[in-house]
Amino acid sequence: MTRKYDAIIVGAGHNGLVCAAYLAKAGKKVLVLERRHLVGGAAVSEQIFPGFTFSSCSYVVSLLRPKIIRDLELTKHGLHILPLETTFNPYLDGTYLLRGVDAASTRREISKFSKRDAEVAPLFSQAMAELSRLIKPIIDSPAPDLGSLKPSNLFELLRMGRILKDAGDDWVAANLKMMTMSAADFLSEWFESEKLIAPMAASGIIGTFLGVRSPGTAYVLLHHYMGEIDGSFRAWGLPKGGTGSISNAIAASARALGVEIRTEAPVKHVLIKNGEAKGVVLENGDELHAAAVVSGADPHRTFLNLVGEKELEPDFVTQIKRFRMRGSSGKVNLALDRLPSFKCLPGAGLHLQGDITVAPGIDYLERAYDDAKYGDFSKKPFMNIVLPSVTDPDVAPPGKHVMSVFVQYAPYHLKEGPDAWPSKREAFGDAVCDVIEELAPGFKSSILHRHVLTPWDLEKTYGLTEGNIFHGELSVEQLAFLRPAAGWARYRTPVKKLWMCAAGTHPGGGIMGTPGALCASMMLSEGAA
Amino acid sequence: MPRPTPFHERLAKLNEAYAWKEWSGYYAACRYETNHIYEYTAFRRSAGLLDVSPLFKYEVRGPDAARFLAYVTVRDATKLKVDRVGYCCWCDERGKIIDDGTLTRLGDEHFLLTAAEPTWRWLSHLARGFDVKLDDVSDRIAVLALQGPKSRDVLKACVQGIDFETLTFFGSANGRLGAAPVRVSRTGYTGDLGYEIWCDNAHALPVFDAITEAGRAYALRVCGLDALDMTRVEAGFILLGVDYFSAPHCVRDERRSTPFEVGLGFTVQLGREPFMGSAALEAEKKAGPKWELVGLETDWEDLERLYDAYGLPPSLPGQASRVAVPVYLEGHRVGQATSHTWSPMLKRFISLATVRADVAKPGTELKVEHTVEYDRRAVKARVVQKPFYDPEHKRKP
Numbered sequence: 001m002t003r004k005y006d007a008i009i010v011g012a013g014h015n016g017l018v019c020a021a022y023l024a025k026a027g028k029k030v031l032v033l034e035r036r037h038l039v040g041g042a043a044v045s046e047q048i049f050p051g052f053t054f055s056s057c058s059y060v061v062s063l064l065r066p067k068i069i070r071d072l073e074l075t076k077h078g079l080h081i082l083p084l085e086t087t088f089n090p091y092l093d094g095t096y097l098l099r100g101v102d103a104a105s106t107r108r109e110i111s112k113f114s115k116r117d118a119e120v121a122p123l124f125s126q127a128m129a130e131l132s133r134l135i136k137p138i139i140d141s142p143a144p145d146l147g148s149l150k151p152s153n154l155f156e157l158l159r160m161g162r163i164l165k166d167a168g169d170d171w172v173a174a175n176l177k178m179m180t181m182s183a184a185d186f187l188s189e190w191f192e193s194e195k196l197i198a199p200m201a202a203s204g205i206i207g208t209f210l211g212v213r214s215p216g217t218a219y220v221l222l223h224h225y226m227g228e229i230d231g232s233f234r235a236w237g238l239p240k241g242g243t244g245s246i247s248n249a250i251a252a253s254a255r256a257l258g259v260e261i262r263t264e265a266p267v268k269h270v271l272i273k274n275g276e277a278k279g280v281v282l283e284n285g286d287e288l289h290a291a292a293v294v295s296g297a298d299p300h301r302t303f304l305n306l307v308g309e310k311e312l313e314p315d316f317v318t319q320i321k322r323f324r325m326r327g328s329s330g331k332v333n334l335a336l337d338r339l340p341s342f343k344c345l346p347g348a349g350l351h352l353q354g355d356i357t358v359a360p361g362i363d364y365l366e367r368a369y370d371d372a373k374y375g376d377f378s379k380k381p382f383m384n385i386v387l388p389s390v391t392d393p394d395v396a397p398p399g400k401h402v403m404s405v406f407v408q409y410a411p412y413h414l415k416e417g418p419d420a421w422p423s424k425r426e427a428f429g430d431a432v433c434d435v436i437e438e439l440a441p442g443f444k445s446s447i448l449h450r451h452v453l454t455p456w457d458l459e460k461t462y463g464l465t466e467g468n469i470f471h472g473e474l475s476v477e478q479l480a481f482l483r484p485a486a487g488w489a490r491y492r493t494p495v496k497k498l499w500m501c502a503a504g505t506h507p508g509g510g511i512m513g514t515p516g517a518l519c520a521s522m523m524l525s526e527g528a529a
Numbered sequence: 530m531p532r533p534t535p536f537h538e539r540l541a542k543l544n545e546a547y548a549w550k551e552w553s554g555y556y557a558a559c560r561y562e563t564n565h566i567y568e569y570t571a572f573r574r575s576a577g578l579l580d581v582s583p584l585f586k587y588e589v590r591g592p593d594a595a596r597f598l599a600y601v602t603v604r605d606a607t608k609l610k611v612d613r614v615g616y617c618c619w620c621d622e623r624g625k626i627i628d629d630g631t632l633t634r635l636g637d638e639h640f641l642l643t644a645a646e647p648t649w650r651w652l653s654h655l656a657r658g659f660d661v662k663l664d665d666v667s668d669r670i671a672v673l674a675l676q677g678p679k680s681r682d683v684l685k686a687c688v689q690g691i692d693f694e695t696l697t698f699f700g701s702a703n704g705r706l707g708a709a710p711v712r713v714s715r716t717g718y719t720g721d722l723g724y725e726i727w728c729d730n731a732h733a734l735p736v737f738d739a740i741t742e743a744g745r746a747y748a749l750r751v752c753g754l755d756a757l758d759m760t761r762v763e764a765g766f767i768l769l770g771v772d773y774f775s776a777p778h779c780v781r782d783e784r785r786s787t788p789f790e791v792g793l794g795f796t797v798q799l800g801r802e803p804f805m806g807s808a809a810l811e812a813e814k815k816a817g818p819k820w821e822l823v824g825l826e827t828d829w830e831d832l833e834r835l836y837d838a839y840g841l842p843p844s845l846p847g848q849a850s851r852v853a854v855p856v857y858l859e860g861h862r863v864g865q866a867t868s869h870t871w872s873p874m875l876k877r878f879i880s881l882a883t884v885r886a887d888v889a890k891p892g893t894e895l896k897v898e899h900t901v902e903y904d905r906r907a908v909k910a911r912v913v914q915k916p917f918y919d920p921e922h923k924r925k926p
């Protein structure tokens with residue numbers, strides 16, 4: 001006989017860990033099972049090359065809810081977020097834009113390209129912050145159960161927040177536009193300079209298989225602004241020690257609350273009897289029982305692998321299969337002998353301690369998307385770069401540096417099929433380094449080690465189906481009461497006593513912790529664990 | 530007009546923010562960039578270098594040096610070992626605190642005392658009858674504070690003649706930085722691992738250059754007082770003129786405090802030969818203090834609710850604040866909160882407050898005044914243990 005738990009959580013991603021901690025805080029006996037040798041899922045720090053700590057996948061934190069930080073006492077358990085104040089955009093024509101040093105210098109910088117845009121920028125930020133604040137009740141509570149609504153009625157969802165109650169017609173219009181427009185078009189209504197529009201629009205494509213000119217990407221912009229809802233007290237920045245330190249802090253808090261965490265314990269399938277989850281069966285054959293099972297894996301893995309089609313209604317299976325995973329991003333982690341020196345702004349400085357976005361034009365981004373549309377990685381990709389060692393000396397030996405490069409597009413479905421990725425991995429890495437070399441000559445000769453992650457690697461190593469970084473695209477039709485399927489957006493599943501707590505549920509991907517926290521609160525309020 | 534410190538030549542070049550203030554007659558940098566957050570981060574996560582030369586510094590020499598300082602301060606200086614530093618304060622006859630500082634025993638008959646305010650007159654006044662020689666070295670010794678978890682690595686890379694593995698918390702040692710003789714003490718005002726480096730004015734620039742050069746590999750930053758102020762609140766350290774007032778400068782007696790009332794009771798060593806204020810302190814120790822200096826932590830949910838009622842997200846000053854505000858219990862004032870900061874380390878809004886001793890127990894729920902849109906409101910706050918932030922590496926060998 002095996003011990004009985006109140007809840008078994010499959011997967012020690014940060015959401016699984018948050019869910020476990022909240023359940024344990026309510027006195028439940030909880031076991032977390034993780035297939036890898038370390039906790040964190042897509043929020044891990046790994047020493048792939050001796051002496052250099054990489055945030056292998058996710059690299060910055062912006063959405064982690066402050067309430068979770070407080071409730072789980074994460075700062076006590078080692079979480080510390082370092083500032084990441086500036087945004088640096090180098091362009092191929094030798095110019096650059098550096099925002100975020102302070103208000104006046106940001107205005108001066110934007111004025112290099114458009115005096116008008118320089119004055120619009122703070123108004124835009126204010127509008128986005130206000131919009132995010134109105135949406136706060138939506139992301140901080142379970143999605144309304146509006147399973148019968150069509151995507152075109154998403155509008156209705158806003159009624160649940162305060163948007164339509166508190167906001168005037170302008171806001172409603174702004175919202176509808178955000179829901180339907182492309183990031184490039186939406187931003188063009190505010191700004192005139194492409195030098196500003198292109199890098200801003202790029203946030204609208206992160207984690208999607210869409211281009212900056214594709215409808216719906218404006219909404220993704222807002223998702224990235226949501227970190228603003230806590231004003232300047234948001235958790236925006238670089239986690240000290242890499243994003244793995246967030247997961248480690250949550251795990252430490254969970255353990256202190258009595259949670260048992262087992263690594264190298266892959267779950268083969270959920271044990272189901274008469275349509276009810278009874279526990280799990282591990283790859284090694286062990287059976288573990290619990291009053292409730294919670295999946296911290298993505299919807300495809302959860303339903304198509306861990307549960308199995310035969311336990312589910314065909315309609316539901318179809319919905320899950322249609323839930324788009326299609327990964328489009330890759331990651332290149334580098335150990336560097338010295339800091340890069342950009343042609344447009346040589347030497348060290350404030351611009352290297354913030355985030356560096358390579359999105360030099362709308363056409364550049366759209367062409368990058370074109371490559372991907374036809375099953376190839378972008379020859380000249382969009383990149384988001386950070387150099388954490390500039391502020392966090394512990395992640396590299398003295399004087400050396402780590403560079404994290406988030407890259408789009410790297411479509412999971414290559415025209416030769418996903419399994420062609422291992423043979424294209426280094427060519428993809430080369431394309432990335434070539435663009436950086438062009439912007440920062442001499443960069444390539446500073447590389448001590450290169451670690452390239454394609455969507456195929458994200459799937460194989462990190463367990464993200466099709467390498468999707470958000471457990472399913474953050475497009476409008478896959479959000480809120482439609483995430484991951486209409487009627488099943490409140491952490492429950494069609495299998496009794498089986499719950500979902502990860503990024504594939506409302507409010508979605510990113511290091512946020514909300515899916516895990518909301519799942520736990522739903523379970524507790526329904527006496528499920 | 531403030532004067533430049535011996536490091537000013539270098540600091541002025543670095544100060545892109547042109548943000549200076551006056552500190553004891555010297556120019557002191559508030560911050561070097563428009564935003565001081567990276568400086569704060571250096572103190573907490575790598576190494577921050579701060580010019581603290583404006584401190585008042587007095588050397589005391591002579592056969593009676595230890596006995597004299599044991600009489601002036603609340604600490605028994607005769608028990609302080611050579612090459613050790615003691616944090617202490619000094620009081621008037623009524624046990625009311627005048628100032629606080631560090632006392633270093635440089636030799637058997639040789640001490641160095643630091644002070645926030647000029648103390649020459651008070652020391653000379655009390656020195657009658659003691660075989661001691663006082664020397665005001667305030668303007669002759671330059672001091673740098675190097676604070677943060679990487680501070681030891683930086684000093685190891687540039688200081689000769691000191692074994693940093695055996696230089697323990699509140700230890701002090703002589704060494705060299707290139708050609709410059711220096712004294713390094715493991716002390717500071719940030720509550721982190723940290724050191725203070727003392728040298729003659731003449732050596733100030735080469736010392737500064739050697740430390741910043743060695744610090745390059747450890748993300749060292751030159752820091753200003755804005756960042757320091759945040760760390761000192763996190764560390765629970767009080768500041769003269771902000772959290773308490775020097776007895777001789779107070780008009781109302783209510784303003785004067787005893788060491789027990791400002792959290793410095795631990796420095797008071799009773800049960801020895803009488804010293805300034807000892808009788809009063811003895812009595813107060815028995816009766817218990819009327820006030821206590823505590824940590825307060827604002828209830829964030831309550832703060833959010835308060836701002837939400839105005840349709841705003843919470844807003845707090847980006848810097849540590851020294852605006853004193855009343856603290857309430859059930860509508861009655863029970864004290865005042867005097868220093869506040871948002872703590873990026875702890876993700877909490879924290880304050881140092883003096884409250885009535887009967888409401889000073891950790892866990893006690895109080896309210897602190899908070900102004901939103903010109904309205905004076907009150908927000909829930911809880912008494913918590915000080916220091917708010919106390920990293921293990923501060924004391925670790």
Ligand SMILES: Cc1cc2nc3c(=O)[nH]c(=O)nc-3n(C[C@H](O)[C@H](O)[C@H](O)COP(=O)(O)OP(=O)(O)OC[C@H]3O[C@@H](n4cnc5c(N)ncnc54)[C@H](O)[C@@H]3O)c2cc1C
Pocket residue numbers: 010011012013014015016033034035036039040041042043056057058059060061062063265266267268296297298301306329330331406458462463464468469470471501502503504508509510511512
């Ligand atoms: C390259 C990349 C860059 C990103 N950048 C950012 C960023 O900068 N900022 C940001 O906020 N977000 C970023 N994200 C997104 C973010 O990391 C994820 O959305 C988030 O970490 C998902 O957390 P989760 O807990 O929901 O799931 P995951 O982290 O995916 O956790 C799922 C866990 O379940 C485990 N598991 C799966 N199947 C089993 C099984 N059968 N048995 C046992 N365990 C199993 C997995 O190993 C994994 O540990 C990025 C993601 C990637 C991939």
